[in-house]
Amino acid sequence: MKAKSTWIAVATVLVAAAALQGCSTTSSRLSDDGKSDQIAFPDPASSWPKDGTFPNIDNLRMLAPGMTKSQLYPLLDRPHFNEGFFGVREWDYLFNFRTGRAAPNDIVQCQMKVVFDKNEKTRAYYWKPESCAGFLNKPAPEVQRVVMPPVVANVPTVLRNATLSGDTLFRFNGSGPGDLTNDGRRQIATLGAELAQLKSVTRVEVQAFTDRIGSASANRVLSQKRAETVKKLLVDNGVDGRVVVAEGRGKSEPGTQCGTLPRAKLIECLAPDRRVEIRVLGTK
Secondary structure, three states: OHHHHHHHHHHHHHHHHHHHHOOOOOOOOOOOOOOOOOOOOOOHHHOOOOOOEOOOHHHHOOOOOOOEHHHHHHHHOOOOOOOOOOOOOEEEEEEEEEOOOOOOOOEEEEEEEEEEOOOOEEEEEEEEOHHHHHHHOOOOOOOOOOOOOOOOOOOOEEEEEEEEEHHHHEOOOOOOHHHEOHHHHHHHHHHHHHHHOOOOEEEEEEEEEOOOOOOHHHHHHHHHHHHHHHHHHHHHOOOOHHHEEEEEEEOOOOOOOOOOOOHHHHHHHOHHHOEEEEEEEEOO
């Protein structure tokens, strides 16, 4: 009778020891260093608590390879699939995460497996599905948008417009410096001296026009030469040549309605079309 009681006591101790050891079967067939070609997860229905738990995400972010079970336990609590503490090389958990979406998609259930090497140091952490690892990512810091005051650009404005008669500036069909009349030379020199005093000039546009008499190509050449002559005289009188643009517009923009007239009368009638327009741009 005494021998029977002793056997029962020994058996009880062995059972208790086995409970403390937990299940030592490795479902993922791990190598000594904790590697496996096929990580196996248990059936979620066998977890305890039945529906898993809501983990502390900050604790999960602290997990790292090389940790011991004693270091993991305060962060994860006991495994959810009846895995013990000693002798086992896999811990499995069933976690719930809030998605921030409306029901029924407000909660996602994920499995996490901790794998240990033969020295019971953490080798790796696995998730099922793998996308669940994304719940550990810290949200991007909120960027405080700084509203800068609008930059007011110095938009060029028209500082001056001038229209000079072509007949006053040049002899008929003339275009070069030698074709300028004395009155025309004085007008351009006076204008150039005035513009040279303006420090905010950013552009001077010189556009020359002809009347309708003659071909378009000939009038274009004539007007371009006249514009270049006026530009040169402006520069000679102090205007910055880098801001002066000369353009011959030919007979593209007539302003008169002279009809059919004898040539002399027609030339006289078309006089307003023979002109040079100067537009000065800058900032005030």
